[in-house]
Amino acid sequence: MTVSILGAVLAGLICGRFFISAELLPFLENSAEWLLAAMLFVVGIDLGKNKDLVRQIKALPKAALAVPFLIAFGSIGGALLVNILLGLRPLEAAAVASGFGWYSLSGVLIAENYDVGLGALAFLTNVFREIIAILIIPHVAGRLGHLPAVAPGGATTMDVTLPTISKHTSPQVTLVAFYSGVTLTLLVPVIIPLILYWAASV
């Protein structure tokens, strides 16, 4: 899947650079919005039909429920600190970090609703986040503890990075990771448009 995703972006870059005329761009933007809506409709169905998940999450210790919110808070805070060096508008930095590793959706959401350059930055940032997460989860689990090992993966702990977490932590932390990934996945399409709306209005 990662190869298809990177392949689609690369094919697009080549088409955009060499083959597509400027008159086609407004049509592409309009179709992209409907494609995005179709994709989120399907994501919604997938999350909504998993009734067992709600029961499993209710059985988790109360403190574990805070984990995805700590991850969201820490991700945005960390990006804002780095942004002191980089000098973007703080809300733009917050939007980039709010992809929480879900590079495809965050890149597209920002490109469609705000700015294509910032979308490209969000895409790359969140690709790098996923790669860094896969590399450091075992070390974080060994040195800082099992729960902090859930943090680097962000939204990807419900799928891509879950096997790594499962291998290096306990079954209960794996369940926390899954719940955290689902929660952050749900947060991405809500929080990014909200931040962008705020950024566009100030």
Place this chain on the structure above:
Amino acid sequence: MILIFAALILGLVVGRYLPLPPRTSALAGQISTGALLLLLLTMGIRIGADPSTMANIPRLGSRAMLFAMGAVAGSIFAVKGGTDLYKRTRRQGGRS
């Protein structure tokens, strides 16, 4: 923006309350993957057609790496801090 929120909420309601046949899941997965790849292709086209973004790609890469490292470090720090604080509060609560 409203269209995006409406689609997500409509999907959640449909998934939660409508009795969908089991093969819906596989079909939904295929639709979602197809839409995602088309969207990424579109995003790529728009980046490729924008000369200033294309010229900025090397700079974007180093910025993206710094943002990713900041977000990862910040999230680890927040979860570590949160769990340590929770353990300390529980220990103190147990003593009193």
